[in-house]
Amino acid sequence: EIVLTQSPATLSLSPGERATLSCRASQSVSNYLAWYQQKPGQAPRLLIYDASNGATGIPARFSGSGSGTDFTLTISSLEPEDFAVYYCQQRSNWPTFGQGTKLEIK
Amino acid sequence: QLQLQESGPGLVKPSETLSLTCTVSGGSISSSYQYWGWIRQPPGKGLEWIGSIYFSGNTYYNPSLKSRVTMFVETSRNQFSLQLKSVTATDTAVYYCTRSLNWGGDFDSWGQGTLVTVSS
Numbered sequence: 001e002i003v004l005t006q007s008p009a010t011l012s013l014s015p016g017e018r019a020t021l022s023c024r025a026s027q028s029v030s031n032y033l034a035w036y037q038q039k040p041g042q043a044p045r046l047l048i049y050d051a052s053n054g055a056t057g058i059p060a061r062f063s064g065s066g067s068g069t070d071f072t073l074t075i076s077s078l079e080p081e082d083f084a085v086y087y088c089q090q091r092s093n094w095p096t097f098g099q100g101t102k103l104e105i106k
Numbered sequence: 107q108l109q110l111q112e113s114g115p116g117l118v119k120p121s122e123t124l125s126l127t128c129t130v131s132g133g134s135i136s137s138s139y140q141y142w143g144w145i146r147q148p149p150g151k152g153l154e155w156i157g158s159i160y161f162s163g164n165t166y167y168n169p170s171l172k173s174r175v176t177m178f179v180e181t182s183r184n185q186f187s188l189q190l191k192s193v194t195a196t197d198t199a200v201y202y203c204t205r206s207l208n209w210g211g212d213f214d215s216w217g218q219g220t221l222v223t224v225s226s
Contacts (some may be wrong), residue, residue, distance in 0.1 A: 001169075034212050035154075043202055043216035050116030055214060087153055094168060095155040100218065 001025055004088050004098035009062045012106040019075040021101045023088035032092040034063055035073045038100075039084045047086075048073065080105075107135045110203045110217035118197075118224050124190040128203030128217060135184045136161045142179065142186045146199040147219075154199075158209045159186055164210045172202045193224045 003026040013019055013043035023033065031051040048054040048064035051071060061076040075082055084106050090099040116147035120218045128142070135142065143158035157167040167175050178190040190197060201222055205215035 030159070032211070036213075043219050044213070045216075046212065047215045049212040049214075055212075089153070089211055089213075091208055093208045093210075094166070097153040099152050 001066055002090055002093050002096055004027060004090060004096055006086075006088060006098035006101045008101060009099075010102045010104060013078055014106045015080055017078050019073075019078055019082070021073040021075075021086055022105070023066075023071040023073070023098050025038050025069045025071075025090060027103060029047065029090040032069050033064075033066070033071050034089045035090070036083075036087045038087065040079035044087060045087050063086075075101075075103075078103075081084050108205060108215045109166075110205065110215055112201060112203050112220040114220065114222070116221060116223060118193055118222060119226050120194055121192055121226055123127065124193050124197060124222055124224070125187065126201055126203075126220065126222070127173045127185050127187045130184045130186075132204075135179060136181050139207055141166075141206045143209075144148060144177070144188045145202045145204055145213065145216075146197075148196075154210070155201045156188065156201075157208065158188075160209070174220060184214045195224050198222065198224045 005024045007022045015060040033051045035048040037105045063074050085100045109131045111129045113197040118124045141158045159165045174191045179186045200219040202219045203217040204213040206213045
């Protein structure tokens with residue numbers, strides 16, 4: 001099993017600030033990494049696939065980078081609707097998810 | 107626009123079988139290069155992939171659940187289903203059905219989710 005470790009567990013920022021979320025894999029997943037956003041009571045939404053490709057309809061302020069074992073999701077300027085929980089997920093092996101990063105309003 | 111909708115009992119007794127169905131609308135379940143899957147989320151916790159299926163019937167299961175999981179497709183009804191046998195309280199979760207273009211991820215369409223509680 002490939003374990004994904006996300007950091008930080010909680011990130012407190014203000015609207016307009018830049019958010020940087022990290023995901024580290026226990027072994028290389030190449031670029032087979034996706035990012036999801038989940039708001040309370042809702043299903044997750046795909047943001048980024050293959051490490052750096054934006055999913056359909058995702059605003060340009062969301063970007064992803066990395067390869068191998070270290071990945072980053074960046075939100076360039078936070079909007080009020082961006083405060084949510086974010087998960088990374090790998091598909092190099094059978095799929096696993098990180099434990100999530102909660103992005104909260106400071 | 108593709109829509110997925112889960113249905114099934116919200117309460118299952120311990121040791122029994124959990125059965126859920128996902129109805130797909132706005133697209134054909136038989137279209138090529140689409141995989142249909144199930145992901146669950148225990149209350150207040152993270153996400154766990156259960157398995158994925160192709161319309162041809164090829165299945166891919168989470169190794170930790172494989173002995174208890176069966177998935178199948180009903181193309182005539184544009185539906186796919188999940189059976190999880192011998193459930194315990196640890197199987198209590200919101201169950202989501204999903205669509206992806208790879209069997210292992212990039213889940214780009216999700217149902218709204220259905221809470222299944224395992225309790226006597």
